[in-house]
Amino acid sequence: MPIYEEPVKTGAADGAVAAMRASFNSKNVGSMASEAKKMLASAKSGGFMVSEEAAQPIIDVLTEMTDRVDRLSHELSFVSSQAPTLGSHDYGQRVAEHQYEAFWGGDGSAVQVLKQLRNVLEDASNALNIAKKKYQESEAGATNTFGGRI
Numbered sequence: 001m002p003i004y005e006e007p008v009k010t011g012a013a014d015g016a017v018a019a020m021r022a023s024f025n026s027k028n029v030g031s032m033a034s035e036a037k038k039m040l041a042s043a044k045s046g047g048f049m050v051s052e053e054a055a056q057p058i059i060d061v062l063t064e065m066t067d068r069v070d071r072l073s074h075e076l077s078f079v080s081s082q083a084p085t086l087g088s089h090d091y092g093q094r095v096a097e098h099q100y101e102a103f104w105g106g107d108g109s110a111v112q113v114l115k116q117l118r119n120v121l122e123d124a125s126n127a128l129n130i131a132k133k134k135y136q137e138s139e140a141g142a143t144n145t146f147g148g149r150i
Helices: 012-023 026-044 052-080 090-104 110-145
Strands: none
Touching: 026 110, 052 090, 052 110, 090 110
């Protein structure tokens, strides 16, 4: 069972980041990225093919999710570009710094996790498009081989 650190409570934006970290942390998204890369490599090598009827609904969902991630990234950039008004005292400055790190910091930051997630969605979509194309080529080859008698 995952263990999550108690976030510093600074408002709705920080709560959203904490929730996102709990479900989409860099480790989980990194694992998804690895699997998406394997899927893409498999599709490129002809390891699997898929019909348009099977692939297209999934590709549509992946496209919709990519659009959502893009919108969320844009909103997150807007929200995090505004420094919280917590005063000039030491604690306020530390909380503001923590919020900045949560949004823009290293590997576990919200911005980095969203970038990784977008790459996962793109790789999965590309893999399905390649597998769909290989399926169509295979069908066209079979049709040519059997003179349209299939």
